[in-house]
Amino acid sequence: MHRTGELYGQFETLEQQKETATLGMWIFLVTEVLFFGGLFLTYTINRHYYFTAFGVGGNMLDLTMGTANTFVLIASSFTMAMSVWTAQTSRKNLLPIFLMLTLILGGVFLGIKYVEYKQKYDHHLIPGPSFDITYRINHPARGDNPKELAAERQEIGEALRTEDPENPQGALVALNAHTQLYFSLYFAMTGLHALHMVVGAGLLIWLFTESLKGRFSTSYYTPVETVGLYWHFVDIVWIYLFALLYLINRHLG
Amino acid sequence: MSKHIASPKLYLVILSALMFGTVLTVAAAVRDFGPWNIVIALAIATSKATLVVLFFMHAWYSPKRTHLVIVSAVFWLALLIGLTVSDYAMRQHDVRNAGPPPVSRLH
Numbered sequence: 461m462h463r464t465g466e467l468y469g470q471f472e473t474l475e476q477q478k479e480t481a482t483l484g485m486w487i488f489l490v491t492e493v494l495f496f497g498g499l500f501l502t503y504t505i506n507r508h509y510y511f512t513a514f515g516v517g518g519n520m521l522d523l524t525m526g527t528a529n530t531f532v533l534i535a536s537s538f539t540m541a542m543s544v545w546t547a548q549t550s551r552k553n554l555l556p557i558f559l560m561l562t563l564i565l566g567g568v569f570l571g572i573k574y575v576e577y578k579q580k581y582d583h584h585l586i587p588g589p590s591f592d593i594t595y596r597i598n599h600p601a602r603g604d605n606p607k608e609l610a611a612e613r614q615e616i617g618e619a620l621r622t623e624d625p626e627n628p629q630g631a632l633v634a635l636n637a638h639t640q641l642y643f644s645l646y647f648a649m650t651g652l653h654a655l656h657m658v659v660g661a662g663l664l665i666w667l668f669t670e671s672l673k674g675r676f677s678t679s680y681y682t683p684v685e686t687v688g689l690y691w692h693f694v695d696i697v698w699i700y701l702f703a704l705l706y707l708i709n710r711h712l713g
Numbered sequence: 714m715s716k717h718i719a720s721p722k723l724y725l726v727i728l729s730a731l732m733f734g735t736v737l738t739v740a741a742a743v744r745d746f747g748p749w750n751i752v753i754a755l756a757i758a759t760s761k762a763t764l765v766v767l768f769f770m771h772a773w774y775s776p777k778r779t780h781l782v783i784v785s786a787v788f789w790l791a792l793l794i795g796l797t798v799s800d801y802a803m804r805q806h807d808v809r810n811a812g813p814p815p816v817s818r819l820h
Contacts, residue, residue, distance in 0.1 A: 479776075482775075482779070483778065483779065483782070486779055486782040486783070487782055489786070490782060490785060490786040490789070493786040493789075493790055494786075494789055494790065494793060497789075497790045497793050497794065498793070500794070501793060501794050501797055501798075504794065504798065505797070505798065505801055508801075509808075509809055523739070527735065527739055530735050531732065531735060534728065534731045534732060534735065535728070537731075537765060537769055538724055538725075538727075538728040538769075540769070541719075541724045541727075541768075541769045542721060542724060545718065545719065545720075545721060545724070548718045549718065688769075688770075689770055692765050692766075692769045692770045693770075695765060695769075696762045696765050696766070699758050699761050699762055699765075700755075700758050700762070702738075702758075703738060703754040703755060703757070703758040704754075704755075707738060707739070707742035707754050708742070708750060708751050708754050710742040710743045711742065711743060711744055711745040711746070711750055
């Protein structure tokens with residue numbers, strides 16, 4: 461394609477090129493809203509039908525790590541916004557620093573997510589043959605908070621009575637089935653979100669290497685702007701995931 | 714696209730507001746507001762998302778066509794969720810019995 465400097469042949473000016481690229485990114489984000497929207501819809505309907513089981517599942521998540529990750533991601537959105545600002549104002553020495561900070565915070569998020577996934581694995585909460593919602597209360601590990609375990613035991617006991625008060629064995633099968641539905645959605649939604657973070661991290665690495673060459677300045681910073689839009693969108697998805705997956709049943713636990 | 718450049722000071726204010734919103738939503742979640750817990754959690758999440766869209770994503774300074782794209786995203790999401798939920802709500806039978814056999818029979 462014919463290209464003069466950063467300006468591609470089909471555009472009159474860099475300004476027009478940037479407006480076009482930004483609009484394109486926004487339209488892509490609309491498709492992303494509907495992509496995640498399908499999962500949020502599935503979650504909403506199943507939570508309505510299996511309200512008790514989804515409550516039990518939600519309270520099995522680690523609130524501390526979820527909250528910490530929310531702070532980390534918000535901070536990374538701030539450093540991303542600052543990256544765009546340094547590019548807009550041609551602060552070529554600062555731009556790589558803010559991009560690197562954003563990348564590091566994204567890495568911290570994924571690291572905490574890994575620790576959480578590992579914890580779910582240890583608690584037998586990965587959907588499949590070894591899934592057992594009662595595993596944790598029956599196999600307390602060293603360092604488990606006894607008060608938390610007692611609350612969990614009580615909540616699971618109440619949930620079993622809700623599933624089937626007559627038949628304890630059937631109630632356990634039903635509760636395991638319905639909490640697996642919760643954890644399937646938990647892993648699908650947070651996994652898809654984490655995949656978006658990995659893609660974002662790749663884009664940030666590319667921006668970082670380009671910024672070291674001094675490519676971005678007031679006249680041309682379109683890639684920083686559009687990757688910024690993408691990164692902030694991923695932040696917004698997490699804001700809703702945090703509210704719906706981690707928070708809404710805490711008062712019952 | 715606007716020539717406007719938002720200042721770091723504004724970004725710091727938005728950052729603080731988002732941090733405060735996170736503290737607020739966790740504090741609200743551990744208290745019992747009955748059916749209002751979910752409403753409060755989603756209202757705070759939506760406020761936070763709005764701040765991100767308006768300022769971090771520069772929608773506040775963007776042309777009207779960007780606003781149109783954002784509104785269309787919200788509109789289609791509302792259609793997707795609204796129509797599906799109303800469909801489920803108005804079924805005569807229990808949809809849980811309409812699918813594959815209950816899991817208890819699969820085991």
